[in-house]
Amino acid sequence: MAEKSGPSFLRRNGPELFGALSLLAAVLVFEALVRSGIVNRFVIPPPSDIVLAFERVIVEENILGRFRDTAVEMVIAGFAAVGVGVPIGAFLYRSALWRRAMEDWIGALAAAPIVLAFPLFLVLFGRSPKTIIVMGFVHGLAPIILKMVEGLASTRPVLINVGRSLKMTSSQMFWKILFPSALPVIFTGIRLSWTFVLITIVGVEYLINLGGLGQLINELAERYDLPGTYAGICFVVLVSVLFFVILERVESWLQPGR
Amino acid sequence: MALNESQSVNPALVVDDVVKRFGRGDEVITAVDHMSFDVAQGEFVSVIGPSGCGKSTLFNIIGGLLSDYEGAVKIGEERISAPHPAVGMVFQEESTFPWRTVIDNVAFPLELQGVGKSERMDRAHHFIDMVGLASFEKAFPSQLSGGMRQRVSIARTLVSQPKILLMDEPFAALDEQTRLLLGDKITQIQQELNQTTLLITHNLTEAVQLSDRIVVMTYRPGRVKRIVRIDLPRPRTSDVVGSDAFGHYVAEIWNDLREEASRGMADSESAASRRAAHG
Numbered sequence: 170m171a172e173k174s175g176p177s178f179l180r181r182n183g184p185e186l187f188g189a190l191s192l193l194a195a196v197l198v199f200e201a202l203v204r205s206g207i208v209n210r211f212v213i214p215p216p217s218d219i220v221l222a223f224e225r226v227i228v229e230e231n232i233l234g235r236f237r238d239t240a241v242e243m244v245i246a247g248f249a250a251v252g253v254g255v256p257i258g259a260f261l262y263r264s265a266l267w268r269r270a271m272e273d274w275i276g277a278l279a280a281a282p283i284v285l286a287f288p289l290f291l292v293l294f295g296r297s298p299k300t301i302i303v304m305g306f307v308h309g310l311a312p313i314i315l316k317m318v319e320g321l322a323s324t325r326p327v328l329i330n331v332g333r334s335l336k337m338t339s340s341q342m343f344w345k346i347l348f349p350s351a352l353p354v355i356f357t358g359i360r361l362s363w364t365f366v367l368i369t370i371v372g373v374e375y376l377i378n379l380g381g382l383g384q385l386i387n388e389l390a391e392r393y394d395l396p397g398t399y400a401g402i403c404f405v406v407l408v409s410v411l412f413f414v415i416l417e418r419v420e421s422w423l424q425p426g427r
Numbered sequence: 428m429a430l431n432e433s434q435s436v437n438p439a440l441v442v443d444d445v446v447k448r449f450g451r452g453d454e455v456i457t458a459v460d461h462m463s464f465d466v467a468q469g470e471f472v473s474v475i476g477p478s479g480c481g482k483s484t485l486f487n488i489i490g491g492l493l494s495d496y497e498g499a500v501k502i503g504e505e506r507i508s509a510p511h512p513a514v515g516m517v518f519q520e521e522s523t524f525p526w527r528t529v530i531d532n533v534a535f536p537l538e539l540q541g542v543g544k545s546e547r548m549d550r551a552h553h554f555i556d557m558v559g560l561a562s563f564e565k566a567f568p569s570q571l572s573g574g575m576r577q578r579v580s581i582a583r584t585l586v587s588q589p590k591i592l593l594m595d596e597p598f599a600a601l602d603e604q605t606r607l608l609l610g611d612k613i614t615q616i617q618q619e620l621n622q623t624t625l626l627i628t629h630n631l632t633e634a635v636q637l638s639d640r641i642v643v644m645t646y647r648p649g650r651v652k653r654i655v656r657i658d659l660p661r662p663r664t665s666d667v668v669g670s671d672a673f674g675h676y677v678a679e680i681w682n683d684l685r686e687e688a689s690r691g692m693a694d695s696e697s698a699a700s701r702r703a704a705h706g
């Protein structure tokens with residue numbers, strides 16, 4: 170079959186293409202603004218300088234190693250938040266008393282700027298990656314707990330009745346009806362959670378001047394190496410993109426029908 | 428004692444003086460009021476009544492989902508107060524699992540029973556075929572129409588071959604043509620398996636097409652108004668809809684039902700105008 174590749178290629182890759190083009194356009198606009206002097210180049214370096222700085226930060230600043238450090242902290246804190254938050258959420262769903270007692274506190278935890286509590290964590294865990302991971306974990310926990318409870322509670326009653334009419338045990342009911350029904354909402358929670366985790370990890374690295382990308386950005390900024398600083402920030406964005414791509418893959422693999 | 432229309436010699440299911448009230452104090456609603464009837468082994472009985480008369484409430488009681496009621500629903504000697512393994516339920520609302528394919532939805536009860544994979548797929552396949560969805564086995568519910576999803580739920584209930592099939596308006600989401608054709612399927616299944624069936628419906632033609640007897644309910648409180656035996660010959664197909672006898676039954680039952688339905692309408696209209704008056 171001689172199908173025309175043009176329209177179907179556009180239909181399939183249109184959104185990505187459009188995204189990439191608009192990013193490029195934004196970069197060009199900034200380039201023009203900075204070069205024409207409308208925007209001060211000591212506030213925002215021209216994008217071309219940032220691109221040139223990539224080589225420097227990779228070769229001289231070992232950014233790939235730092236990228237790895239941040240990514241590892243992110244993996245540990247992110248998965249720990251899921252591993253701990255999901256069972257806590259399931260427990261709170263079961264126990265109405267605990268749920269009413271805890272829900273507001275957990276909501277407050279989700280909204281609190283945990284990063285600012287870094288001195289407390291420094292005392293507890295010392296100036297080590299442990300502090301960074303624990304803080305990321307704590308900040309990432311609340312959204313998962315809340316969304317887990319919400320997801321389980323939003324299971325359609327008729328599906329629960331189907332389970333009851335089939336005389337399912339409560340563990341069958343949980344694993345075969347409640348949990349799969351809650352999955353889309355849980356994934357929303359994970360997405361929120363991992364955003365919080367990354368912000369906290371890079372933020373704390375920056376504040377206590379330890380570890381991966383956060384520390385590097387701190388150092389480069391103190392040296393007034395603006396193109397380098399922005400190149401470092403680009404790598405932070407890369408970490409986040411990486412995690413969200415993985416998450417999306419896992420999600421569509423786990424729930425193919427939706 | 429002579430048998431009347433509401434009694435059978437060897438009933439598979441007995442509804443005996445069942446009462447269900449909701450709420451308390453001044454706000455009590457009697458959804459089911461002293462209802463009694465039974466369903467014989469292999470018989471097809473429909474319960475018909477206007478919207479809001481208490482049909483789903485009765486369905487939930489018989490299915491064992493509402494255990495707090497007065498009177499008795501009996502299967503054999505056992506009073507129902509929890510779901511009974513002999514009863515298979517098809518719900519009024521859409522009840523497929525969106526995260527499972529059609530075949531995995533239908534095989535679900537067998538999976539719970541620990542039936543091996545190949546046997547469970549075979550049996551699921553058989554019932555999917557029966558409801559006419561053979562080419563959609565690998566599809567997800569989100570890819571199906573509402574009527575097709577309802578057929579998946581019916582197949583999922585049939586697959587465990589329940590002694591008593593209990594259905595709450597299973598065809599409500601279907602168009603008239605599909606409804607008639609699926610009715611044929613149900614009749615066929617019922618005849619093949621000698622399936623004891625209790626169908627809850629508000630659809631007159633559906634009830635007359637399928638039933639051996641029809642229990643007509645009153646509106647608020649939900650009582651048994653009359654039990655009508657349908658003496659149309661079996662095997663029956665949807666062709667019967669055109670016959671004189673069919674028209675006769677429909678007219679007769681509509682006569683009973685009209686009064687109840689208009690009371691139901693008046694009730695909801697006055698509720699609506701009360702709401703409007705209150706702002």
Ligand SMILES: Nc1ncnc2c1ncn2[C@@H]1O[C@H](COP(=O)(O)OP(=O)(O)OP(=O)(O)O)[C@@H](O)[C@H]1O
Pocket residue numbers: 449450456458476477478479480481482483484485519629
């Ligand atoms: N859980 C409940 N709490 C309070 N009232 C209820 C409850 N369930 C049903 N009712 C009331 O009982 C009455 C009968 O409801 P039911 O759902 O059995 O009607 P139905 O005949 O199935 O109606 P439809 O044909 O529209 O499905 C209604 O007035 C309804 O408001």
Ligand SMILES: [Mg+2]
Pocket residue numbers: 482483484519595
């Ligand atoms: Mg109903």
